[in-house]
Amino acid sequence: MPSIGEIFGLCCGACRIGCYTLYVKLCCKSAPSQRQEYQLICLGLSKAGKTTLLTMLCGEKADDIQPTQGFNIKAIPFKEAILNVKEIGGQENVRPFWNRYYDNIEGIVFIIDSSCSPEEFLTVKEELHKVLGHASLKGLPILILANYQDQSSARKTDQIIKDFDLDERAAGRKWLVHPCSYADVESARDGLQRLLYFLKGIEVKEDSARI
Missing domain, CATH: 1.20.5 (Single alpha-helices involved in coiled-coils or other helix-helix interfaces)
Structure with missing residues (x-):
């Protein structure tokens, strides 16, 4: 309790x-903005790098980033749209309340530490499956950002897809697993661009994307 x-x-x-x-x-x-706006939710375990990545994507300084307590909102601009991303804290005592933030959401960003321990990886899998199975998020497109790809222990996208059973668990929605790291923040932006294509109904041709 x-x-x-x-x-x-x-x-x-x-x-x-x-x-x-x-x-x-x-x-x-x-x-009013001349660009269409989309409402996204950003989830993931604590220390997956959610706040830092979103801060960098907004062009802000990522010095002295603290773990999110509650939630943050970031507006990430693209040429054709603005992604309003609501990031929720990933601490163990906060995750049971994620579903309180699912109203009026159009897409999901789930950030993982691709270099985490096997034990934590199982926890990530369990939490992701809960998100994919939640009625309020049924059918919504999802981007899974595999962060820390610059680490030698990082899992590659094909392995993540297999270990997370995504071909089965994410069936019925558009989804993508995309590699990224702090050293190349544009890789994260590229992933969000592909999610934006999903939201706009534009086909994405990539091995790690499913429709």
Whole structure:
């Protein structure tokens, strides 16, 4: 059972989402974006690199990044659209509450540490399968970013696809496993571009993509 502090933190997070939505509606009403916007959720275990990658993709400094407590929202611009990414903390005591943030989501970004231990990899698999099986996210396109590909112990995309049983578990949705690392942040942007193609109904031809 969550502690009073955890419940308070989740309530504060829900209030922040409401305030953010109201702010966008009121403050941006006079100057609406000319680009289409999509609402994404970013999930993954703690220390997978979610906050750092999203911060770098926004062109912001990634110095002194702290683990996300609650959630962060990042607007990642592309030429043809803006991806509003809601990143949720990945701590063990937060993961049971991920589903409280699934409303009005159009796509999923799931970031993994591809070089993690076998034990943690099993935990990642279990959490990913919960996300893929959740009714609120049924059929939504998903991008799995395999972070830390610059590490010698990193698992390659084909191995991840096999070990996660994605051909079966992700059936009925568009999905992609894409390698990335901090050293080459453009690889993560390339993965998000492919997810954007899914959202716009544009075919992606790549071995690690499935439709």
